Amino acid sequence: MYQPPVVGDTFIDIEQRKFNLAYYDELQALLNPNPMLGSETGLHLTQDDFRSKIDSGELRPAYAITHDNNELTASQKKELKKREPYITELATLVHDGYKPTVDKTIDKLKQIVHGKYHIGTEKHGNSTIARWWKQYREAEFNLKKSIAPRKSQPKRTNTATENFLNRFFTDTWVKGNIENIARGYSSYSKAVLKAQTQNDAIEQVSERTFSRRIEGLNAFNIILNSGNYSEVKKALRTLSKKIKTTHVLERVEMDRMSLNLALIDEEGKPTGNVSIYIAIDCHSRYPLSVTFELGTSEDTEGVVRSFKRIFESTSDQLNACGIPFKIIVDNGSGYKAEQFKQITQRLGCELIKAPSNEPWRKPFVESFNNTLREEFFKGGEFKLPDGTITIGLPGYKDKRTHKTSKPSSEETIKKAASLPVEEFASLLHDYLVHYVNSKHSSLNNKTPQQVWNESVALKPLIPVNKELLSAACHYIEHNPSLSQRGTVQVNKQVFADDRIKQCYLDAKTLDKNQDMTVTVKSDPDDGRWVTVIADFPCYDHPKVFDFVENRKLSGSELEYPLSFEELNTTSGTPERRDIFSRKIANLVKQKTRSLGSGKPVATAKENLSKGLSTAERIKRSNQSYAYKPIKKSKKSKEDNTPSDKGNIKRKVSPNRNEAQLGLWQD
Template sequence: MKQHIFKKNMVITRVGQAYKIESLDNDVATLRHINNQVLQIAEINTLLMEYQLDQLVIEEPNCDLNIKLLTDKEVSEIKHIETYMHFLDMQPKPSSEASIQLCIETCALTLKQALTDQPSVSTIRRMYKKWLENDKKALYCIKNASKISTTACNPRISHEMRLLIDDIIHSEYLVLNGPKRSVCYMRLLRRHKELKLNCKMVSRSTFYREVNKIEESTVIRYRQGSAAATKYNRSATKLIELSSLFERCEMDAVHVKIYLVDSDNNIVGTPIIFFVMDVFSRVILGMHISLAGAETTHAAISALRHAILPKPVEKYDYLEHEWECHGSPMKLYVDSGSSFINANFDALLSQLTISRINGPSKQAWRRPHVERFNKTFRGKLEGLPGYLGKKVDGFEYNKPGKAYATLTLEEFEKIVCHLIVDEYHNEPHSGLNNLTPMQVWQKHIAFQPPYVPKNVGIFDIFLSHQVTGTIQQLKGLQFKKQFFNSNELRQLYIVLDNKTKGTKVQFYVDESDATEIIVHNPLTHSVFKVQNTRKSSYGKSFEELKAQPAHFVPNDAKNRIAKITQEAEKRKRLAARDKVKSNQTGADALSFENGLQPEDLNSMLSKRNNVSHSAINLTDAPSPYASTDKQVTRKPKIKIYKSIEEE
């Protein structure tokens, strides 16, 4: 049975001697003498028996912290605190927010701390006050740092009971998706009964009070996760104030649960819509509908292109109002998705002189305006044929979602444009003092015309076929057996080969024109053209330059060669047989013309007689063909039985 009284690093007194518990398991504990550092092994049952007989005393925790009892993590934390405190103490005004912010930035860079590990301004201010109160000793700033203090000094609760309450709270309640307080209290009762402690059991209300002493943000962080705690701790202390159009634009993707079909009524997928919003006027500058099944950089670039370039009137002639909103943003706020955070998207924004500001994932309040529009847009889609809503809506259907698919991509795009231009842009907005987004747009666009970059043709490059290739030292880049090289590409190869481990780059290809390619410089986020080394490729496509497959003309050459070799081998075999016949003598050969002579017959008969006589071996002499082993003659053994009468 697991005990809950003795803990690691606890100081106990046995027979007048102080020991520190170095380690323990279910059966034994390792004790280290405080003075001579001698190790001892003791059974847990023995320690419990001594504790019940008052022969073992658990030392009360001393307010004066001992550095020897700290863990390695706490020692490292002390060093970090000393770095922050000494730097802040050297500032002219240590308590000012500017000095604390400078301290955080400088010390975090020195200690190489991640952004999530850096302390806040309030934490440094509180820590600095405690540091001064304790004679500038960082040790006191981490008191109870390894374990959250959940119980205050209450004389009505014994020390053993307090240890058990702390153990229940940290092992049962402060865990991810942990049980409720009532369940934890029942487990406290069961453990108190199992351990047979002499201390008095606390009531349910007392246990609840001890649990309620923990900060709510701490409870949420342990029971629901860091993201939930961050959301709980956030507060709207500063309002986003803007003074002009395009000053702040937000982009986000909306996954719409509606199955679309093609002209043959086949399912083509569910759409993902990328929206670009101007926060000052709340108008939607552009959008793009993708059926890729995931958020892609190609869709994000298409949405940005649609937002910057003017909309053709003939394309949207079905709208009641003109979609005149367009222009290049100054700052673009996005999330940390892979469709926005990549070298390709950064290179495009660098060419268009747009600043990208990305916020952490799962923090929608970093882009509150476009996120609020997403909710409004979903509400406008309700009642649309085939729209299934979100999972949180709790909609239930009798058939699978694909059975309700009705709209095509073209029809769905027209509906989205109607909802944006004809409805949303012309509805009063509470964030605009009940003005419509189009009224705010038209009021300010006269004084601030939309800016369209001169190099908007670069969108054609970034939306073309993107390829990743390795720069070869001599031949440059290769695509479909065509080589592209230039002096600028050669210089890029030298720089990449010296600075990085590889020479892979991204380049853009127009399948209909093999004259040149566009190469992206990963160091400067710029692009440059590289010509085809084959001069005859000018104005031709890759398909035209594709090598023709080899066509083999059927001929009888192999058959003729095989016939010649077969005749040669046949001639060789005949020549060898004739040579053997010519080497045989006439006396040795038997034929009808040359029969057996009388002396040959006598020799053959005499040889047969000799063999027959030696096989019979009528004499006592041993036969030359007989075995040399001694022959043993076996006599039969005859047993004579006497009759009863003879006896």
């Protein structure tokens, strides 16, 4: 009710019948029928029933339908709807003797509104509600008059239009060129027309608004490349809010992060630089896949390996996995490979490629990369074996932050290496467990694990077909010859099967001169089996043999993937690794090379045992090298000419010792 009822007011019920208010006091209300306006019987209600019917909408005052709606602007109507529950209930509390603007009253008001209208208690602050009451009182307790019209401002899009525009930017525009605004707007216009058949609330924004949004995205690029961590974090948080998802695995973003970090391998030698492949679920912020490599650049093998880990859990503590619906990647060399595109298509995943160097197109994984770098590599607190605490991962060198500073060289990074590979994997695993069980403000103070579990409970995951996954990831092609024994050799590994042996016999029976070259597809990360394709001219159609097993493996050895690198390497450190949970608290101190020549230098321990001062040690050191004559050169027997070179001595400044001693004594 917008204002206290007055005798003579007209009210309309839900059947559009009209009544005139004939009598009203603090106990009862009498509404006479209006036969001319569709009413036949009157209403005699208690004051509480009358107020309840008005609050529930069963009776509506005519002035609220006609007069108020004609005068109020759209923004005023919205503000009226927002304030009405609070002012109505607060008026009741004031009538019961409560003071309207004290915290105790407003806290009680919030609880009443929460229970009656299902509005959160933190929706509006105490000072805001107190201001509303003050304006209501100054307007002589007329709620409509207490709301001033908003100043003129540009037209704002409704929720449906805004959500569709954001989805267009994140799904369609992300594939294109940011400079082609006209073409992008044309594509957007067609998408709006199609979407309006499903939701008529979606409106088309003007080309000026579309262009302004693109300019805003350009501004994000400047911020994200500035190196200011706090501003970058704020910008990525803003971008993430524009992307709407309803369930886990709806949108997964992937990226690779290169680090100025080397580790120590099993032989005690420094490895190449570490690079990390990451895939993160945008709905729950859960890192689905985290793999790392040593001394390699971005390639198809690393990308496919990271992609496969999305389909299987990393450990008991990191158990999120499943089939992603949409994959967002950049245009890096590994992610744009045709083999990766074919794998995603075969598994039913939509692959969206964003241009490189535009991190705003993948804000979730970029935000996680920044968090990982700041909280683990740069800001992590680690306890060393000797009990001391250090901030930052041992051996990590931060990236160059200023154009005048020199980047860390490969030699410098290797010299700083002290962390074993296994220990790094264990520490990274522990951090990720901590991350998924920490509350995130962007998730309404829920943890990624909680959001994941809630989403899975509402929308169960599609089971992963492991055979299809394994077959789809056989993307490297080889062309060996099929042997008479029914074997093929790929990357130093021999694969055998009775099916391909029979294939050999059948082909030779049909044509004894048949060339037995076959196509073999393999996964570099899984050397347990391969796919053999026999496309012989004597066959009507190619024959495909899936899961041809490695002759070297059997039984339990076929349960877990083994890369060709591991199968062919008897020692050393494989370049490609997963994170796993193992605790090895160890730091390796690299051995320095001893001096190859020159006079041995006395150790500090020997000098201290003699009790010499710094000045005295410098004096003795200078005396040991100065004033020594150079040996005479040997003359040949035929040369009897006297030489002056034999009398030459090394020239030393006579004031050298005194000057250096004075410097140290000062």
